[in-house]
Amino acid sequence: MSFINSSKKNKIALIDCNSFYVSCERLFNPKIINKPVVVLSNNDGCVISRSIEAKKIGIKMGEPYFKVKELVKKNNVYIFSSNYALYGDLSRRVMKTLKSFSEKIEIYSIDEAFVDLSHIQEKEIENYGKEIRERILRWTGIPTSVGISNTKTLSKVANNLAKKINQALYI
Amino acid sequence: MAYKEQNKNIMKLTIPFYLHKVGAGFPSPATDYIEDDIDLNSHLITNAPATFIIRVQGKSMVNVGIYDGDLLIVDKSIDPRNFSTVITNVNEELVVKTLVKEKGVSYLTSGSKSISEKINLTENPEIIIWGVVTYVIHKQQ
Numbered sequence: 001m002s003f004i005n006s007s008k009k010n011k012i013a014l015i016d017c018n019s020f021y022v023s024c025e026r027l028f029n030p031k032i033i034n035k036p037v038v039v040l041s042n043n044d045g046c047v048i049s050r051s052i053e054a055k056k057i058g059i060k061m062g063e064p065y066f067k068v069k070e071l072v073k074k075n076n077v078y079i080f081s082s083n084y085a086l087y088g089d090l091s092r093r094v095m096k097t098l099k100s101f102s103e104k105i106e107i108y109s110i111d112e113a114f115v116d117l118s119h120i121q122e123k124e125i126e127n128y129g130k131e132i133r134e135r136i137l138r139w140t141g142i143p144t145s146v147g148i149s150n151t152k153t154l155s156k157v158a159n160n161l162a163k164k165i166n167q168a169l170y171i
Numbered sequence: 172m173a174y175k176e177q178n179k180n181i182m183k184l185t186i187p188f189y190l191h192k193v194g195a196g197f198p199s200p201a202t203d204y205i206e207d208d209i210d211l212n213s214h215l216i217t218n219a220p221a222t223f224i225i226r227v228q229g230k231s232m233v234n235v236g237i238y239d240g241d242l243l244i245v246d247k248s249i250d251p252r253n254f255s256t257v258i259t260n261v262n263e264e265l266v267v268k269t270l271v272k273e274k275g276v277s278y279l280t281s282g283s284k285s286i287s288e289k290i291n292l293t294e295n296p297e298i299i300i301w302g303v304v305t306y307v308i309h310k311q312q
Contacts, residue, residue, distance in 0.1 A: 030260040096220035139221035139248045141301075 011117045011125060011170075013148045014155040015098060015132060017091075018163070020111035020142070021049035024090045025080050027141040036077040040065055044081055093140045101132055114152055122170070129168025147171075215306050221248035223302065225258065225265075231281045232256075232267050242308040243267065249303050256304035261290065265301060 017023060021039040026032055036053035040046065047063045057075050059068050065079075072079060091110045098105050104116035120128050129146040136144050146168040147159030154171060162169035216222045227241045235256065237243070243258070251257050253272045258265055259279060268279040268290075277292040292298055 028265065030265060031263040033263075093220040100220075139218070141247065 009118065010150055011120060011122075011148055012150070012152055012155045013115045013117050013129060013132070013146055014108075014152070014159045015094075015113050015115060015136070016145050016147075016159050016163070017094060017111035018143045018145060019049055019051050020091075021080075021082060021087055022051045022054075023142050024087050025083075026051075027090070032078045036075055037080070038068075038072070038077055039080045039082055041082060044079075048082065090140060090142060094136055094142055094144070097136050097139045098132070100135070101128075114155065117148060125170045126168050129162075129170070133168060215244050217305075218246055218248050221302075222246050222305075227267060232269075234281065235269055236309075237267060237307055238309060240310070243304045244306040244308070245302040246305050247302040249305070251300055251303045256307075258301040258304065259298055260301060261298060267304065270300065 019037075022037045025037060025039065032051075034053070035051070036057055036059075037051040038047050038054050038059060039049040041048045044065055046065065047059055047061060047068060050059055050061065054077055057071055057077065059071055059077070071077065087110060094111075095105065095107055095113060098113055098115055102115050102117065102119075106114040108114055115132075117125060117128065125148055129148055133144050133146055136142055145159050145163040145166075147155050147157065147162040148168070148170040149155040149158045158169050158171045161171070223245045225243045225245050227237055227239060227243060230239055232238075237256070243256075245258050251270045253270070255270045257268055257270050257279075259268050260266075261268070261279070268281060271278045271280055271289070279290040279292065279298070281288060290298065
């Protein structure tokens with residue numbers, strides 16, 4: 001059920017976990033930090049999560065594994081089968097951490113949630129977004145992007161831009 | 172160390188909690204009234220989303236009473252203090268160490284007094300404190 005409405009006077013944050021499945025694998029495996037990492041879908045069919053390093057090599061989202069095998073070999077990419085028990089657990093932790101900021105949250109997918117931040121002053125809001133990122137990273141080890149705007153759609157746009165500059169953004 | 176799935180089905184398992192503290196020598200017979208039921212989850216875990224249970228592999232920390240197979244309750248949200256037991260990344264692996272602060276410099280040790288085994292955190296900025304161990308669960312028997 002959606003209880004966060006888009007309106008001019010609202011401020012809605014979209015919090016999105018960066019390369020979520022890869023970040024989950026990295027949490028207990030420091031060896032693969034700063035290295036190209038890819039997580040495959042069920043039965044190791046397709047690429048469903050890529051680290052920044054894997055993206056730079058040219059591995060595309062959703063590509064079948066057999067198509068990227070050459071790239072993987074050449075660049076020593078770390079490959080993981082998906083571990084949904086782990087991802088589900090960490091997703092719940094991220095959402096619980098978000099709830100420590102506001103009860104008004106709407107879980108959008110395993111790695112995304114909208115949070116109503118209308119009560120936060122405009123001049124404070126990017127700082128607040130920064131705090132959200134820091135707390136989630138500290139408590140759960142998962143890096144996130146935070147985009148804030150007046151509507152859900154615009155917060156998605158803000159999130160996209162926030163990802164590029166690697167800081168919380170209000171537009 | 173193996174990741175232990177936790178919080179999935181938080182089980183409410185309570186055992187009677189005796190108010191009387193057990194002396195290290197002789198357990199007082201005055202422990203015959205029950206104060207309350209204790210829920211180990213709420214007793215051992217203060218911040219659930221930031222708490223992980225990690226199993227120890229190896230014997231490097233026996234000096235400080237941490238043994239192979241013990242379970243560690245690790246809280247990622249709290250700040251380590253001097254002599255905190257911490258989880259940290261050394262040589263691309265998660266390991267258990269003791270954090271020691273001396274004259275403003277932080278070191279990691281394995282409970283060993285030898286300087287050569289100390290890891291200086293200022294000289295190794297890639298090493299981060301992953302979490303702080305709040306409890307050790309050790310099987311006695």
